[in-house]
Amino acid sequence: MSSLSRFAGKSPWLYRINAGSCNGCDVELATTAIIPRYDVERLGCQYCASPKHADIVLITGPLTTRVKDKVLSLYDEIPNPKVTVAIGICPISGGVFRESYTMSRPVDEYIPVDVNVPGCPPRPQAIIEGIAKAIKILESRS
């Protein structure tokens, strides 16, 4: 079975969690996925609809208090091995929403974040680089 593990990095399925994002990063993620110019499918990536199918989790947004529990239970549903990528500045520090009373703590205090892709929003190239790093981590984990 261990010989199969080298294929893990060739088929990373991406799952998006919007943890209270303003949708800017989500638009960039959609751009990364849909526009032919940044074709991530050539890396074997696929956006999947169900958290049960996911390998790489992309979290956008500052983790508001309202969605915190839902995000955590969603994260638990994703089967191992999994890699987490935090997209945008919000999961790191809260970004422009930093001072707001609706914010929880930064995402990495609740969920182990493997790759941070800062930016508001990050460029598609940066997101693809983050995914490429996550693929390396995924390979080492499976």
Added chain:
Amino acid sequence: MPETLKLIFQVLVFPGGLFALCLGLCLKGFERRIRARLQRRVGPPLLQPFFDLAKLARKDTTIPEGAPACLFSALPFAGVCSMAIAAAMIPITGVHLAPAGLGDILVLFYLLAIPAIVLMLAGSASGSPFSAIAFSRELSIMMAYEGPILLVILTIAIRVGVSQGGWIALSLNDIIAYQQRYGAFLFDPVMWPALLAFLVFFPANLGVAPFDIPEAESEVLDGPLLEYSGPLLGLFKMMSAMKAGVVIGLGIALFYPNAPGGALGLMCFVLKCFVVSSLGVAVLRTSMGRMRIDQAFRFLVIWPGILGLVSLVVVLWRY
């Protein structure tokens, strides 16, 4: 005893099980690449479906709370087994004859319904509201396409049967022998309504756009497969790959089985599969949106139904 061994080999290795699986996965990889090229993308490697399976084999399996674990994990096996048997029943001209021990075209017709039933049960066993929606959609779309495809099969069986002196021929081998002798139905205008009905049935059965309503990712989150993960999900992927091979193979056997014998015949069969898959699946998927379930139901009941009836009446009248 050797007969039994031969049958087991046919179900497990060629042309069932292993061969059908490899063919189906290659078709899928090819189709994804064609689709990417049509959208001016580079697209995934051709072996991508194999990589996906290898990865899924290493993932954890989760069984949702409240789901009947036994049924939940047995269903994908049932689907793969039914498709392995169905694949063994598809004759490949000059290479493989449908074994008599497995039954005729009606048995194949029932076996083809099993993946849909498995998906429905899987959806309802998952206990997720999205899967429940997918369950009802799968059921209504299946009810819509089963009738017309039976008409198509009946048309062809009667035409071949009458020529044999009887009135109906239910063996795929006879159907192929008839076409080898008198020319393929693909080039016979009398059979074109039936061919059209089959061409509509084919994306509906495979769950390809515009009929991918039960598995719609953006609406019901992969529908029946929502709660499946890891190896069990991999089995479902295997099932759908094999099903693509079986349905395309059935279409080839019914309408254009003509091929030389031996290895050349096998190559012809594989080539035809690739052509049908890239024209029928990749182009359709790229160019069509998704229908609503009520639109699809009406479309699938009316048009293939009319076409099937027309071809049946014409064949009954002429032969």
